[in-house]
Amino acid sequence: MTGFEITGAGAADMELMRSWADAEGWNPGDHDRFAFAAADPEGFLVGRLDGEPAACVSAVRYGAGFGFIGFYITRPDLRGQGYGIQVWRAATARLAGRLVGLDGVVEQQDNYRASGFRSAWTNMRYQGVPGGGDEPDAGAGDGIGIIDAAALPFVRLAAYDRRFFPESRDAFLSLWTGLPGHTARAAVRDGRIEGLGVIRPCGSGAPRIGPLYAETPEVAAALLRRLAGYAPDGEVVLDVPDANPAATALAAGLGLAPVFETARMYTGPVPELDLAHLYGITSLELG
Template identity: 65%
Template sequence: MAEFEIRNASARDIALMRDWAEEEGWNPGDSDRHAFAVADPAGFLVGRRSGEPLGCISAVRYGAGSGFIGFYITRPSVRGQGYGIQLWRAGMARLDGRVVGLDGVVDQQDNYRRSGFSHAWNNIRFEGAPGDGAVRPEGFTLVDAGTIPFGQLTAYDRRFFPETRGGFLAAWTSLPGRTAVAALHEGELRGLGVIRPCSGASRIGPLYADAPDVAAALIHSLAASAPGTAVAVDVPDQNKAATDLMQELGFVPTFETARMYTGPVPEIDRRGLFGITSLELG
């Protein structure tokens, strides 16, 4: 039997991983891969047999102590043959010694627990169209996030994520076809949202806000940049204000994942996290 080789992914491989995620029904962003490669160029692995790609995983390092697992896919035709576990071990070995997070399908939680992961919360994907008539909170202005000093934007993102990720954030907010909107109050950054095109519903993520009405204003503004299409937000269910808001807007749940970690759940601003950035990179 030909040897199964696991190597770092090329740019073409990462595009293929995106296509596989699409086939799994995950609705990845059309250009997400360009930001992913910036986050950690060596963090994407592909397994091949006789040159044919059979599976993949991402194991992205953040800072000195964090990591995130994603893109864990084995092609349907070779599942159950041991290739997936080899990819898993390679990804986890790359993140050895770090607190590792993942967003996995809920019915795989027991398997992740056997690998040392514990449940933190579920992310519920809500889809819909917010309609017209959003009221902007008094004293707030919405501006193009590209006009915000980048150090300020990066520091704000750090409130909601375990590590600073400036390079990734720069790409994520500025790729063609995306819209990034910031909410300001008396010159201070109080909200941030990014919408990106996908094959299905356009995805909003991240979605950070000081209060539900700020999040609602951001959703309306972002949705207006993608007229005629549904939008989707992956909402942490531990933020009841966020799930309540999505229901008030008429959005419906369509998909769910489990956020899990190998160590202590990172200390972040959970009350302000209305939508995660990405299921693949956290």
């Protein structure tokens, strides 16, 4: 390993990590890195061989007890030489003592199990133009309005998001819902938040929707169709947890096709999340 060192990622490294993830077919958002860096500025690591990036990983800390690993990639021409395991060990060391989650691609899941991770559910990526309903919010329910999420006090959005994530992530969420190109819409009834969704552009593929939260399948469908209206040709991508059967049924019922899968895995007990109302995860990279 002469000439190999692991350092924190800089701005150029973050863009490189996005392009590497893009090459893997993960379809990261164009501006995700800005929100990612806000979540934990020191949580992104790059392994350099003779000064050149060779491998990367993210190990983001949330609160006092949770962490999430993502962006675990070794440059294709350097795979099988031990560089990836070095950044992996640096990531796990950074999150020592915490419950750790990740979204593992199929071919790596056995390796993650060997490192102490256990599957909690499968995230199936669905893609297509959502059908059903002539109007974007058709069938949302009586009294439901779909509005710009920025019109709501941020503290209420953060409290709603907290139902679906093990720790608060306010710095991340404030950017995620407001970055250029990100469109966030909330479903509201009598002043109560009944759903939240965000769509963002992805350079090499269809725009991704995530998160998608909703109190009913009808609200989820309405938000999904409304957000798809911001996609250039209406085609979107949504990562659906099979732990919510209603979410899987909705994606299939709207004509979306499964194209890719990962496993949500944890090192310990599965966090108590509101899975019954989680229709699309936020991101494969940071949970």
